[in-house]
Amino acid sequence: RTPTDLLIDLLIDILIYSFFCRYTYEAIVETAAFLKNRVPFTPIVGIICGSGMGAYWNEGSLADVLDDKIEFPYEIIPHFPRSTVEGHVGKLVFGHLSGVPVVCMKGRFHYYEGYPLWKCAMPVRVMKLLGVSHLIATNAAGGLNSNYKVGDIMLVKDHINLMGFAGNNPLQGPNDERFGPRFPPMNTAYSRDLINQAKRIARELGLEDIIHEGVYTCLGGPNFETVAELRMLSMLGADTVGMSTVHEVITARHCDLTVFAFSLITNMCISDYNSSDNPNHEEVIDVGRMRENVLKVFMQNIVKFIAHELDK
Numbered sequence: 001r002t003p004t005d006l007l008i009d010l011l012i013d014i015l016i017y018s019f020f021c022r023y024t025y026e027a028i029v030e031t032a033a034f035l036k037n038r039v040p041f042t043p044i045v046g047i048i049c050g051s052g053m054g055a056y057w058n059e060g061s062l063a064d065v066l067d068d069k070i071e072f073p074y075e076i077i078p079h080f081p082r083s084t085v086e087g088h089v090g091k092l093v094f095g096h097l098s099g100v101p102v103v104c105m106k107g108r109f110h111y112y113e114g115y116p117l118w119k120c121a122m123p124v125r126v127m128k129l130l131g132v133s134h135l136i137a138t139n140a141a142g143g144l145n146s147n148y149k150v151g152d153i154m155l156v157k158d159h160i161n162l163m164g165f166a167g168n169n170p171l172q173g174p175n176d177e178r179f180g181p182r183f184p185p186m187n188t189a190y191s192r193d194l195i196n197q198a199k200r201i202a203r204e205l206g207l208e209d210i211i212h213e214g215v216y217t218c219l220g221g222p223n224f225e226t227v228a229e230l231r232m233l234s235m236l237g238a239d240t241v242g243m244s245t246v247h248e249v250i251t252a253r254h255c256d257l258t259v260f261a262f263s264l265i266t267n268m269c270i271s272d273y274n275s276s277d278n279p280n281h282e283e284v285i286d287v288g289r290m291r292e293n294v295l296k297v298f299m300q301n302i303v304k305f306i307a308h309e310l311d312k
Contacts, residue, residue, distance in 0.1 A: 022118050022173055022174075023079060023118070023119070023122055023125075025176050025178050025179070027078075027079050028079075028122070028125050028126055028129060029129060030078055030079065031077060031078050031079045031080065031126050031129075032126050032129035032130050034077060034078050035072065035077070035092070035094075035126070035130060036130065038070065038072075039070055039094045041068070041094075041096075041101045042101060042130065042131040043094060043101045043102050043103040043127070043130055043131060043132055044100065044101055044102070044131065044132060044133055044134065044306070044307065044310060045097075045100060045101075045102045045103075045132060045133075045134045045135075045136060045303050045306055045307075046102070046103050046104075046105075046124070046127035046130075046132040046134070046135045046136070046257075047102055047103070047104040047105065047135075047136045047138070047299070047303075048104075048105045048108050048123075048135070048136070048137045048138060048245075048248060049104060049105060049106050049107070049108075049138055050108065050137075050138040050139035050140050050242075050244065050245075050264070050288075065097065065296065065300075066093065066094075066095025066096060066097055066102070066104075067095055067096040067097075067099075068094075068095050068096050069093060069094070069095040070093070070094040070095065071091050071092070071093050071094075072091060072092045072093075072094075073090060073091055074090045074091065074092065074107070075090070077092060079122070080092075080122075080123070081109045081115055081119055081120070081122065083107035083108065083109060083113075089106040089107045090106065090107040091106045091107065092104070092105060092106075092123070093106055097299070097300060097303050098300045098303060098304045098307075099304075099307070100303045100304060100306070100307040102303060103127060103130060103132065105123055108120070108123075108244055108248070109122075109123075110221065110222075110243055110244060111163065111168075111220045111221065111243070111247075112220060112221035112222035112243060117163070117168055117169065117170040117172075117247040118170045118171075118172070118173070118251075120170070120244075120247055120248070121170040121247045121248050121250070121251035124248050124251045124252050124255070124257070125179060125251060125255060127257070128179070128252075128255045128256075128257060132257065133257065133258060133310065134194075134257060134258045134259075134260070134306050135248070135249075135252045135257045135258070135259050135260070136260050136261070136299070136302065136303070137156075137245050137248055137249060137252075137259065137260075137261040138261070138262055138263075138264065138295070139216070139242045139244050139245045139261070139262075139263050139264070140242065140263070140264050140266040140287070140288060141154070141216060141240035141241060141242040141263035141264070141265060141266065142224070142225070142240060142241045142242065142265070142266070142267050142268065142269040142279065143239070143240055143265040143267070143268045143269060144230060144233055144234050144238055144239055144240060144241055144269050144271075145212070145214060145239040145240070147212070148212060148239070148240075148265050148268070149210075149265065149268075150265055150266065150267060150268060150287055151210065151264075151265065151287055151290060151291055152210045152211070152212060152264075152265045153202075153207070153210055153211050153212070153262055153263070153264060153265070153291075153295075153298070154211075154212045154213065154214045154216070154239060154240050154262060154263040154265060155195050155198050155199070155211065155212065155213045155214075155260075155261075155262050156190055156214070156215070156216045156245075156261040156262060156263060157190055157195060157213050157214060157215065158189070158190065158215045158216075159189065159190075159215060159216045159217060159218065159245070159246045159249065160215060160216075160217040160218075160233075160236055160237070160238055161217075161218065161246050161250070162217055162218065162219055162233075163218060163219070163220055163246070163247070164246075168220075169247075169250065170247040170250055170251050171184070171250060171251070171254055179254060179255045180253075180254035180255045180256060181254070184250075184253055184254045185253075186250065186253060189249055189250075189253050189259060190249070190259055190260065190261060191258050191259060191260055193309075194258070194260040194302070194305075194306070195213060195260070197302070197305050198211075198260065198262070198298075198302060199211060199213075201298060201301040201302065201305070202298070204301075205294075205297060205298065205301070207294065207298070212239070214239030214240060215237055215238050215239050215240075216238070216239070216240050216241075216242065216245060216246070216261070216263055217233055217236070217238040217240070217241050217242075217246075218241075218242055218243060218244060218245060218246035218247070219241060219242075219243055220243065221243035222243070224278075224279045225241060225269065227270065227271050227272070227273050230269045230270070230271040231271050234271070240263045240265065241269060242263065245261055249261060260302065264287065264288060264291055264295065265287075266286075266287040266288065267279045267287075
């Protein structure tokens with residue numbers, strides 16, 4: 001066999017290993033220890049910034065209003081995957097938001113990038129070991145509900161795990177009780193208290209006309225949905241559709257994190273065969289830009305409420 005054949009075999013073995021060999025508890029501990037040794041405070045809230053809400057939180061944005069900011073590019077963090085999507089910077093940012101210690105993911109990991117779901121959700125377990133008790137997951141989503149408009153915000157009250165229907169779940173494989181139970185319940189995945197508080201905050205900020213509460217569903221991507229798929233999702237009760245969040249929430253609830261999530265509606269889903277419109281990733285980023293100031297203030301108030309509740 002030629003050296004080229006041997007190299008190809010080696011690369012195939014590496015790809016198979018990276019897809020199927022899950023992180024051990026010790027590997028997650030190692031990642032958390034690397035970060036703890038370099039950050040002089042313990043974050044209590046983890047924030048996942050979705051498409052259009054990470055890369056463009058620049059001047060005057062959420063990341064820049066953090067005090068005591070410490071940034072870690074993903075590539076220098078042991079065992080961390082790499083974000084490859086436009087609109088996702090690929091940094092873990094520590095700091096204080098309105099005096100509350102937080103850690104933000106600027107750029108998440110997706111199944112369509114070639115990562116298994118357990119690897120996509122790995123940072124959530126790292127957050128748990130860092131001391132985080134609450135996870136705020138944001139995403140850009142297509143609006144299925146005809147009452148929604150581009151630029152609206154949907155508070156996630158529940159999700160439909162369509163990838164799980166196909167047997168794909170971040171908790172597949174041997175369970176490590178140090179993270180959580182073998183069969184975690186999901187009927188209360190999203191904190192009702194935080195949803196109600198978010199509605200109150202929205203009213204105070206004059207956002208009640210753009211705030212909704214609904215059901216999010218996650219598909220594998222990277223292609224956008226067909227008309228038939230969108231019609232099916234509407235029949236199932238989904239209000240928004242995206243390509244993230246659900247596996248992160250499942251992992252968070254498995255390790256007993258309190259979860260709050262919301263979708264920024266960046267496009268309306270096209271469920272008419274006669275329409276000539278096409279969804280695209282650029283409009284996702286543009287709407288994220290448009291709403292960045294609103295989302296920044298909204299997020300600050302949610303984080304302050306969480307800290308107040310923890311201090312009781």
